Amino acid sequence: MYKSVHGGDIYSEQNNSLGKNIVDYSANVNPLGLPVSVKEAIKNSIKNCVNYPDPLCRELIEKLAKYLNIKKEYLFISNGAADVLFKLALTVKPGRAVLLAPTFADYEKALRTVDCKFTYYELQEEKKFIAGYDLLKKINSRVDLVVICNPNNPTGKLIDEDLLLEVLEKCCRTGTKLLLDECFMDFVDGDKAYSLCSKLDKYHNLIILKAFTKTYAMPGLRLGYCMTSDVSLIKRLHENGQDWNVSIPAQAAGIAALDEENYLLASKELIRVERQYLTAQLEGLGAKTFGSEANYIFFKLEKPENLAELLRKHGFLIRECNNYHNLGPTYYRIAVKTRYTNRALIKAIKEVRRNALSLLVIIDGLGDDHIPALNGLTPFQYAEHKNIDTLIKLGTYSEVSICENDFIPESLSCILRLLGVQQRDFPTNRAYLELLAHGRDISEYEMVLRCNLVSIDKDNTLVSFNGQGLSAESMAEAAKACDEFWQGIEFMHLSMYRNLLILDKDRRILDNCVISPPHESMGKNVDLLLGELKQQSLLLKHFIEGTAKRLERFNHDDIRYMLYPWGPSERKTLPGFQALHGLKGAAICEAEIVRGIAKGLHLTAPKIAGVTADIDTDIAAKATATLNMLKEYDFVLTHFNGADEAAHRYDYQSKAEFISAIDEEFLEKIINNIQEPLRIVICGDHVTSSINGKHNKNAVPVVAAQINTAAIPVKINNYQDILTFLMRASDMRG
Template sequence: MRSLLVIIDGLGDDPIPEWNGLTPFQYAEHKNMDELIRLGAYSEVSICEDDFIPESLSCILRLLGVQQQDFPTNRAYLELLAHDRDISEYEMVLRCNLVSVDENDMLVSFNGQGLSAKDMAEAAKACNEFWQGIEFMHLSMYRNLLILDKDRRILDNCVIPPPHESMGENINLLLREIKQQSLLLRHFIEGTGKKLERFNHGDIRYMLYPWGPSERKSLPDFQALHGLKGAAVCEAEIVRGIAKGLQLTAPKIAGATADIDTDIAAKAAVTLNLLNENDFVLTHFNGADEAAHRYDYQGKAEFISAIDKEFLEKIINNVREPLRIVICGDHVTSSRSGKHNKNVGPVIAAQLNTAAIPVKINNYQDILTFLMRASDMRG
């Protein structure tokens, strides 16, 4: 029997007052998920529990059965792997967001809010020139990476608050420590700020925000870990990096994005093909998380409904062999605060094309037990 893990990033949410306290998941239409609940079970679980902060790197690794001692300290290295790049043991890599700041130096957005996709590409191009000691690498939209020589002061001792968790805080205080620890990064932040001045409008200005330093880190091989041949359907850099680190097959998909405009039908088609060739498939959708970060609870609910109609319906109608399926989030992303939290989120678990058995999911260990039973995968 094969297994499919569908992660809808940030699936859980806080109650929305405008919807009489319903969450986007509860508000969304999802008849196929409802059918899976009828066949199996519905529960609400916190993946991160109280062990670590609620973010995708640790939560997804936990859902894939990686032990906490093997987690990278930050995700920038895996995002680099997602683009077929690596670094040596003498280098480090930092995430680098294009952010916006108001006239009072308060952080307004972590994602280039107010700029179009074309503007953000132009902004990255304006900053992508020779910087002595720093390689600037643009990923997509507001996301960039910085590669530079390893500095243990930054890796071990420098506290850099994640920008998406720091809305409304003073940018000078947020970046004070990294500027104090690294003259190189101070010059980079200030130099790129000048290059971005032409994108400023009104009282809003744009700048680059380095954070999340990480170094080279090997992950365990998924097949060696579970005895299963695995694959992943994903576009978000962190998930592609996890897939590459775990040696999961992760084909590129035309039309796939890391937001609500992704080609859901294309992801369904690739998922079905990979289920014919693998014991385990992870399919990841990032758009619900991005919508919640933008406070767009309507868009989040509509995206959940689209996944149900355009993805799950195709899976249910076209899989002929026995299949275990789990649908869950990695963490909760609040459409009210725009932030991640440790609250419980929906988990749906069911078996298709086989005699129904009782399913009970009380925690993330139960998800692993349900999905990763190698002994009867081909039964």
């Protein structure tokens, strides 16, 4: 079955669920609609339809010749400009032709009917699809016809007038006809518009094509014409077609339309204003535009790849340009309409585009103190990060406290805040989310506590919070030694020194018991740190003491090991990320708390081979996974935990090296491989001091930038600005 390659096929849409509510942006028709006088002329002509139409369109040609200030013998009128094209091909029968590419498809289609061979002059995107003087090299005595659309369809670009005159002159010298399509010239602003109509008397090889169709919004009537001083060609055009090719209503409409001077002036002004509006909105949405001078806008938009299909489902028909020679599937053309419908179209594009993609890179514990051994710099300042520096040049750098004075500086609350969760919805402590990260849930009658494998000295002073002195294998053995049925307690080993305890809910522990986090309590007496917990829960007292005996075989050099329960938490339902922001989200992470946050917010969080929650993670694998997720999701959180772990170990050198590795192995890959418009923020969640190993609420580095777009960067003055920048609904590009 034949399928039209042009815009304006609203009839195919009437058979789908959209019915007749489709708004057609695929056809470049005057947005003011059919003039009232033209409607009346059509109505009044109906009574004459009992007769054949005037085969020579005498009255229309008389009036049109005066309007154009040319001889009436120069005019041939037919059933639309496309019909004139096919008649010209049949009449001229060119053997060789030169066509611009991209340009209107029916030039090629018409020439193929007479087996014409053609050469393309390919317009270049980097030159904004504007023809250059090298076009003249394509013209020689072997070329019978050159076809130029001015302004060009679909690009809307005008050819330089001086170049066009040189093309005309060279065509004259080589005996080549120049077919100049000026169908959209009526929509060009007055100071830029020009026609070669005044050159007809001098150049008999010049043929100018025009139409009432687009100018006066009457494509359903079909009325177009050509003009040339080659009157023998006009005679042959009549001979090569049937006589009654322009209906009585079409002729009447054309006669009436030629009086509509105010209508044309109003049309030009509306199109000028709305073309500027649509261009700005499209560029704000990440589209590349090329400066159309016509009543349509040609643009390139990489994502989504099925933009036209998605918009069709929203009730808008736009012109896909992938069937134009020299164009691919990411080019589109839209008509310029009224502000009301233009706003609706932009809104629909925003909905289907769902934003520029957003990437939040959290380097856990990125903030730090100034380290004397690093020349008084912080690990971030000391690290090499050329890609971060590039992003700062494109965007902005600031230092912001994420927690401010609202809560203690720890990853759970800080990351939830960066993801837009309100503080009232924060879980009490992070144990529940770490449990979710491992596919386990609890009932409303249970609670869960974090439980670190810690080390203490002979004076019961806390030496480490992370099983320092034991290998990963030894920590796993230690967990296994403690993992047995304890009456009333379920022990769950996570990784390394991290464990969870599940037991019946006890409000005394949840609400009243103060347990200092082990990583904040080094150098303190463990009996004092856990004294209140042991008093509130005899069950946990027996657990702590019983497991300490089981761990005695791991003791060495006056260092003993024990389990340290802390951070009690109960079941808490988080709001869904998509419900919060209207965005599909994913997370690339390995730290239990972040995977738990992802689970709670319904963010997709794939498991990735080689990825860990420390500095030994496979950074390149995280980059690959991030790029893959950005192909499917509007928002991606990528979390690196190693900087925090290094700082807790007082290892500022490794922290700086890890930041450098993220810059080189992760950010460089993202920047070099992402092609879509992208908002990116790189920041810490809190400060983790490499001097004392503790978190604090001080400001952390924040880098915010937009890539693959000309949008103006925003300033980040507080955490709300980060949210606005990353999560706002598709307005990065507008």
